Every structure is written in C-alpha cells, then in structure tokens.
Amino acid sequence: MWLKLFFLLLYFIVLFMLARIFEAVVWYETGMFATQLVDPVSLSYKKLKTILECRGLGYSGLAEKKDVSELVEKSGELTQGELYSAIKKEKEQTEAGDAGTTYFSGEMHFYELVEDTKDGIWLVQVIAQDREALLSQSNWGKMVQKVSQFGIRTGTFNCSNDYRSCIKRGWQRSTLIMSVPQTSASKGKVMLKEYNGRRIETEHIFRWMTSHVAHRIKTLRQSEQLVEEWRSDPAHPVKMFLFARLSQPPAFFSSLSVKFTGRIEFIFVDVCHWDNHSSLSEIDVTQSPAYILKMPEGIYRYGNSIGEFLSLAAMDTFLRSVQPEVNDLFVLSLVLINLLAWMDLFITQGATVKRFVVLIRTLGTYNSILLVSWLPVLALLQLPYLDTLYGYSLKLLRYADTTTLASLVRVDWTFYSSHPALFLSTYLAHGLLVDYFEKKRRCGIRSQEDSTTNLEWLASLWDWYTSYLLHPIAALQQVPSDYSDWEDDPNFLFERLAFPDLWLRPLVNMDYITSLPTWRFRAAGQDSGEGSDVRLDEETDGSHSDTESLEQMDAGPSRPQDSNTQLCMYNNMDPSSSCQYVCAAASSFCCRHGNGSSAPADSAVKDGCLTSEGVSHHQHCDWSVWPCDVLQCSECVVCLENFVSEELLMGLPCGHAFHQQCIVVWLAGGRHCCPVCRWPSYKKKQQSAAQKISNENTLQD
Secondary structure (H helix, E strand, O other): OHHHHHHHHHHHHHHHHHHHHHHHHHHHHHOOOOOOEOOHHHOOHHHHHHHHHHHOOOOOOOOOHHHHHHHHHHHOOOEHHHHHHHHHHHHHHHHHOOOOOEEEOOHHHHHHHHHOOOOOOEEEEEEOOOOOOOOOHHHHHHHHHHHHOOOOEEEEEEOOOOHHHHHHHOOOOOEEEEEEEOOOOOOOOEEEEEOOOOOOOHHHHHHHHHHHHHOOOEEEOOHHHHHHHHOOOOOOOOEEEEEEOOOOOOHHHHHHHHHOOOOOEEEEEEOOOOOOOHHHHHOOOOOOOEEEEEEOOEEEEEOOOOOOOOOHHHHHHHHHHHOOOHHHHHHHHHHHHHHHHHOHHHHOOOOHHHHHHHHHHHHHHHHHHHHHHHHHHHHHHOOHHHHHHHHHHHHHHHHHHOOHHHHHHHHHHHHHHHOHHHHHHHHHHHHHHHHHHHHHHOOOOOOOHHHOOHHHHHHHHHHHHHHHHOOOEEOOOOOOOOOOOHHHOHHHHHHHHHOOOOOOOEEOOHHHHHHOOEEEOOEOOOOHHHHHHHHHHHHHHHHHHHHHHHHHHOOOOOOOOOHHHHHHHHOOOOHHHHHHHHHHHHHHOOOOOOOOOOOOHHHHEEOOEEOOOOHHHHHOEOHHHOOOOOOOOOEEOOOOEEOOOOOEEEEOOOOOEEEHHHHHHHHHOOOOEOOOOOOEOOOOOOOOHHHHHHHHHHHHO
C-alpha cells in the first residue's frame, strides 16, 4: 500500500518536472512564455475573430480590424497561452462537427434532460411535422460548434416522433427553444424561451442567447450599488466581479454563472458611464477590464498567474479548485484511487495472467472501499453542526489554491487532460521503470511463485476456483504463517471489508499448521532415555486404572482437578458438556501411540466423562519445555490418552495442547478450530493479563 503511494507520488513529481521542461523547450525555440502579453493589433483579422468567439463576444457589424482589436482589448488582456488554446480549440471543433448534439425520442426524454436537469443551458431545434428545420444542416452544425465551447448543450426534437407533445407545447412550426435556469438558487426552475427573430443567421441567434443568459447576472452601473455589493455577505461569501466597458458580459462569464449557481455569485460592473471613480480606487481597482474574485480572506486578481486565460475551461478549472462541490472531490478521489490501483500491474511480479488477475482484484477492492467510504462522508456533510468545520476547510483550500504552485498544478492538469496520449504514455513508461526496479530489488529473494509461467499459474488458479465452488465461501486472503500482527495490514483489511465471510465457514490454507508450536513431553527428573520405561509402566498399570480412579474420586476436596476440568474452567464451560463433546469427537478420531496399543475406553471414561488419571503426570511433568502461552495439561482430549514422555505435542493459538498426530488429523478434516474452545486454529489470540499471571504462577510453583 505504502509502496504504491510512493510510486504514485513519484509519478506526479515526474509529470510536474516534465511540464517545466516543455515550457523551457518552447521558450528556447520561440523566445516566448505562455504568460507573455500579445498586442491585438499585431494579429490578423481571422485570429481576432477566433479570440472573440472563444470569449463569447459578438462582432457582427465590425468590418474593420481596428474595431475588432479594440473589442478584444475591452474584454481583457490577451496572452500567448490563450491565443494558442483558442486556435487549437477551433481546429478540434471543426473536426468534431455536430457529433455532440442529442436527438430526443419523445416528451419524457426531453423532460428528463432539459427541464429536470436544471443546471445547464440547452438550445433545441424543433422540427415541425412534415416541415423543414429552421436552420439548414450546415448552419446548425456551425451553431453547435459556436455554443458548445461555452458549455451549452444542443439537441433536436422531431415532432414526427411525438406529435401530441408538440401540439401540447404549441410547437406547430419549426423553431428554436432555449432553456435557462430562472432563479439564482441551485436546482431552480427552468425557463423555456422561443426564438422569434426574423433573421436566422448564427450570429444573431447567438446574440439572442447571450442576452438572455446575461440577464441572470447582476449588473451594476452606480457606485452606491457597488459599495453595497462589496460588503461581506454570509449568504454569498465568494463573489466574482467583472469591471469592463462592455454593453454585456462575455458569454463565457455568463455561462459560468449558471454552472456555479448557489456557490459563487457573478456580478458585472459596467464602467462605461461610471459616476464616481474614487469608489473604484477604494477597493483597489485601478484598471479595466479586471476580473476580481472577492473572498472572506481577501481579493484575488484573475489573469495575473500562469494558465489563467479568459476562456470557459480555464476559469472553470480555477473556480472549481477555489470553491469545489462534493462531486468534484469524488471525481478527484476516483481518479487517484484508480491510478493507485493500476500500480499493482507493475509492482506484482510473476506471470502476466497473475498480474492482470491481481489488478482486477485490486480495482474492485479499492473502488468498493472508496464508494463505501463516501457514504458516511455525505451523511456527515448534511449535519448542521459541521458547517463550521466545512467553512474552515474551504478557507484553507482557498488559501492554498491562490498560490503560484496551485496555478502551476492547474496548468499541468489542463495540459495533460487535453493530451491524454501523453499522459498514458508517461504512466506506462513510469510503470515499466517500476517493474524493472522491483525485479532488481527482488532478485536475491525471488520466490518460486514469481518464476511460474502463465499455464502453471492458471492451473493453480483453477485448483483454487474448484475448491472455492465446493465450499460455501472462500477466504481470499491466505493466512500468514508467522505470529506477526497480520490483522493490522491495510491490504488485508481492504479485502476483508470488500469480501466479508459473514456467517459462512471459510476455506483456510493448510500452511499455517507448519507454524504451530511443537515440543516433546517430558516428565520431571527423566531424560529422553527414560521415556520408554515410563511408557512401559504406564501400559502395565493400565488394568488398574479403574481402581485408581475410584480412589482418587474418594480423596476429598483436596485433590487437584483433572485436565479436562481445568480446560473447562479456562473457557467458562460446563465440564460435563465438554466431556461429552470430547468423547464424541474421540469416537470418530481414534489415535494410537507408541507400539500401537491404547488404554481401554472404560479406563479413561466413566459415566460419559473423563477420569483424573493424568493427575500424577500433571504433578511430575517438566513444564520448562512447554511454551509460555500454552495451558498446562496432562492428556489429549482428542484421543483421551495421557501424555507419555518423549511424545510429540502441538499447541493451538488458544493455548490448548494435544498430540501432534491427533490434532493434525482433526485440522486436516476441515475443522479449523480448537476441539475444546472452538477458537479458530489459524487466528492469533491475545492472551489476557489474568491468564499470563496464572501461567507465571504455575511455572514458579
């Protein structure tokens, strides 16, 4: 997890440095920077019209180049970066044509996209039944190209598909319909406007549209109105002011007022006939045009930093970073989490099929965790008690996004998003380098799994899949074979959250059995050579076990408890019920030790319960060889036999001990839990403080 984060951060640093190299190359070849100003008089008439179309200003009636250049100067300063961006966008729109237009199938389709969306501007061409369209195919294509660069969506409604709807709305002739949100509130009512002009040129239609959209922006023409609007307003803490000598604001400025409805208030200040210029000096506005973002933290002059062009895309990116909505943050987190997940394709070593299987698993896991994590975040944002925290978060974000570094990041975002091939190629190159260094790093510790071929790995995957089908549910995480705190691994936590076991029993890897503690049972004062004699005496005295058991039962309250009673006390269980359970288990899992003989059943069981035959062994056992976290006992509750010196024992994480042969047969049968307490045999158990003190006291005794 942390390794992928490191490589992703390194990739972002590489992208940042690569963008600076591109800027240096452009400066070396042309001698110009993107922020360098351009004199409009030095440009051709065609380029000036391109700039005006990109900003959304009408130039019909301006036949001379001088008038067009003056209009460009009145709308804002022109930079080399904006000129290059406008020319590039014009070429892209010419190639795209009217491919982005929507064809409505009927009334419900029109209502769903146009009237119910309420957060955009639509231009719809209505074609009456058995009549021609108002605009020809070529003129409609030009109109689509002209308005699409301002975020205005277009569509065509043919009354032949739904004639009753056209009669209901009064569309008996071919016309143009524009939908604009009526109020300044978010998700307000939509107002439908019909074009009634006689001239059907694209320039006149565009001017009709921009005039209606400009009515949504508050226009100030007196100094008293400016003083009133400049004051702090808790309802609208962020305001975007445009000071210019224009009859109406540019189309890109008006379109942004629709996109940021409810978040940012747009205000146009017409200074053509301004009566009090001292009021402008008081708020530090010394020149026009000027784009001023007023925030509670202060004012910010848009256009002075790199990448801040007078276009819809550039200002939209800037305002989204300053005043984002929840959907913007979700999209950003979605992009980052998928870039992080794709790093698994290069970090994972081994067969190619294995890489892609791991990638698909990681993509599903990370995206599931992301969606689940956003649900409580959205719920918390609805609480009124967190408004203060939300306000402080936006304040910190505005402080960070008005710095020079933030402007460079926005420029790089715009550059790489407009050149996706370059972004993907650099990501692939970075991934290949990561793969190369990972191979070098794992060269000395390369496992056998990393060197498997595609067919071998597919065969192992098929074995796992068939085993998965034969069980209720499979645990996708293999249990580690050590006693480390593997539950704290974030990757394991992600997978357990994405694929929970619920109440079904998982299929567990058997490799953990090899890591369970094993040791040999030894009696006190005896070495390994005396084990056979002790065992022989045990078998010789087997016939007298009933008599000894009865004598011990009559010994009174001073006798020590048998091992099964001790086990039941450790686990808060009824000894009789535990005895019955262990006896039932022993009936199906019989074990023989030593020379193959075993004690008779009646010598170990009396009235359905275990006897206390192992008491003598419990008193004379050498506990120094026992692991510190294993409970002391003298018999195996699986086979119901006492431990004999030099026998191999095995302990489970819960602390209970058994014959190794008995417990391995038990676990291999699919019962991955302790026969006594039912604790999972593959899961580490934290020992309580009381148990630790009890074990220490027992060892001292």
